[in-house]
Amino acid sequence: MRVIVLGAGVVGVTTAFYLSRLGCDVMVVDQASEVGDGASFANAGQLSYTFTDALAKPEFLARIPGLILGRDQGVDVKLSPGLIAWGSRFVAQCTHGQAKANTIAMLKTAMRSAELLTELRERLPFDFWHREAGKLVILSTEGEVEAARANLDVKREHGCDAELLTRDQALAVEPALERMRGDIAGAVYSKSDEVADSQLFTAGLRDMLEADGSVEFRLSSRAQKLVKADGRLRGVVVDGDTLEADAFVVCMGAWSHELLRTVGINPNIFPVRGYSLTLPPGDAAPMVSVTALRHRMVYSRLNGLVRIAGFADFRGFDTSADKKRSELLLNLARGYAPDAAEYDADDPKPWGGFRPMTPSGQPHVGPTKIPGLFLNTGHGMLGWTLACATSHDAAQAVTSVH
Numbered sequence: 001m002r003v004i005v006l007g008a009g010v011v012g013v014t015t016a017f018y019l020s021r022l023g024c025d026v027m028v029v030d031q032a033s034e035v036g037d038g039a040s041f042a043n044a045g046q047l048s049y050t051f052t053d054a055l056a057k058p059e060f061l062a063r064i065p066g067l068i069l070g071r072d073q074g075v076d077v078k079l080s081p082g083l084i085a086w087g088s089r090f091v092a093q094c095t096h097g098q099a100k101a102n103t104i105a106m107l108k109t110a111m112r113s114a115e116l117l118t119e120l121r122e123r124l125p126f127d128f129w130h131r132e133a134g135k136l137v138i139l140s141t142e143g144e145v146e147a148a149r150a151n152l153d154v155k156r157e158h159g160c161d162a163e164l165l166t167r168d169q170a171l172a173v174e175p176a177l178e179r180m181r182g183d184i185a186g187a188v189y190s191k192s193d194e195v196a197d198s199q200l201f202t203a204g205l206r207d208m209l210e211a212d213g214s215v216e217f218r219l220s221s222r223a224q225k226l227v228k229a230d231g232r233l234r235g236v237v238v239d240g241d242t243l244e245a246d247a248f249v250v251c252m253g254a255w256s257h258e259l260l261r262t263v264g265i266n267p268n269i270f271p272v273r274g275y276s277l278t279l280p281p282g283d284a285a286p287m288v289s290v291t292a293l294r295h296r297m298v299y300s301r302l303n304g305l306v307r308i309a310g311f312a313d314f315r316g317f318d319t320s321a322d323k324k325r326s327e328l329l330l331n332l333a334r335g336y337a338p339d340a341a342e343y344d345a346d347d348p349k350p351w352g353g354f355r356p357m358t359p360s361g362q363p364h365v366g367p368t369k370i371p372g373l374f375l376n377t378g379h380g381m382l383g384w385t386l387a388c389a390t391s392h393d394a395a396q397a398v399t400s401v402h
């Protein structure tokens with residue numbers, strides 16, 4: 001069975017891996033000259049198996065006017081018809097019931113992903129800076145501690161092993177946070193969360209699949225249009241050539257909408273820009289992954305380096321504010337954790353990526369209404385965490401239909 005995977009981010013290449021292991025003849029197409037060049041390039045690297053909380057929740061509604069008025073430094077909003085349409089679906093997800101259902105669904109997928117990556121790691125002949133780092137989510141107020149307690153009670157019923165720590169317990173887990181003591185009211189600690197570099201994983205997987213001849217990569221090639229005939233998907237136009245296959249899997253992250261609309265499908269994916277910096281460690285660089293919830297920043301220790309990531313900008317594909325946003329991220333990160341990194345390093349490796357966000361936060365995985373067309377896209381803030389499980393499921397869906 002011949003399958004074309006569209007998009008060579010961590011999701012597309014992992015999908016190609018599972019398809020090839022199920023005996024498919026696979027081609028991966030991407031417009032970039034290297035794999036993992038989109039959102040998968042320099043994300044925070046957190047395999048956040050237990051922190052799968054939906055962004056869309058009742059508390060978020062009260063924050064929306066302030067976000068639109070620019071009162072949160074971590075969120076930059078540029079209103080557009082596309083954002084208003086997406087935003088109204090997002091608002092519909094902001095109920096207690098939906099927030100809980102979305103969080104639990106993501107938790108279950110994330111826990112399966114952890115098992116699959118553990119299995120896979122033993123078979124991969126390359127290093128991708130994987131480490132069992134553990135993760136602390138810092139809570140700054142008593143209100144946040146109480147909300148986290150209620151949330152953990154629900155997640156624990158579904159197998160989540162995270163625990164609520166006092167300030168002193170959190171500092172015992174990560175002494176490097178001592179200077180932030182005043183900002184810590186408590187923390188959620190998950191021993192089982194990990195870190196690894198998703199671009200190295202994607203590139204290593206590509207080399208392995210190319211070397212064993214199981215997957216062909218057609219890079220620097222743009223997918224322009226999907227082609228339907230006789231009621232099913234028959235082809236994709238790539239740089240003017242029509243490529244045919246038995247099945248197609250769209251894994252184009254934030255760009256999926258552009259291609260899917262050529263066959264009348266709207267996946268409701270909005271690009272949400274985030275930024276990262278990669279710096280040498282400072283005198284008190286945490287070893288544990290740290291999420292400073294209130295400041296919308298995370299700190300990860302990857303192969304000795306400190307990667308700081310954060311912000312959620314709703315400006316469509318506009319990148320004109322990148323320089324300003326990266327500078328702000330650097331300043332806020334320095335203000336919050338002055339000794340975590342060498343903030344004055346010559347090259348802080350500023351980077352921006354588009355998270356492919358659905359209103360519910362859950363990705364689209366599996367068949368569409370068009371026979372032969374499958375999706376594995378819309379992973380939002382957790383694409384690296386969820387990649388193994390959703391790619392495994394997408395590959396199963398493709399092969400079980402035929």
Ligand SMILES: Cc1cc2nc3c(=O)[nH]c(=O)nc-3n(C[C@H](O)[C@H](O)[C@H](O)COP(=O)(O)OP(=O)(O)OC[C@H]3O[C@@H](n4cnc5c(N)ncnc54)[C@H](O)[C@@H]3O)c2cc1C
Nearest residue numbers: 009011031038039040043044046223253274382383384385
């Ligand atoms: C700042 C930041 C921090 C993050 N931190 C984490 C984290 O710690 N943990 C976590 O789990 N997730 C994290 N994420 C989210 C994660 O990075 C994404 O969910 C994930 O990378 C999405 O992967 P993808 O393969 O779906 O998309 P992408 O990696 O964006 O891949 C899409 C691909 O489609 C290609 N493409 C686009 N248009 C076309 C076309 N017309 N033809 C051919 N190819 C095309 C692109 O070139 C690209 O390679 C973070 C994201 C950001 C921005």
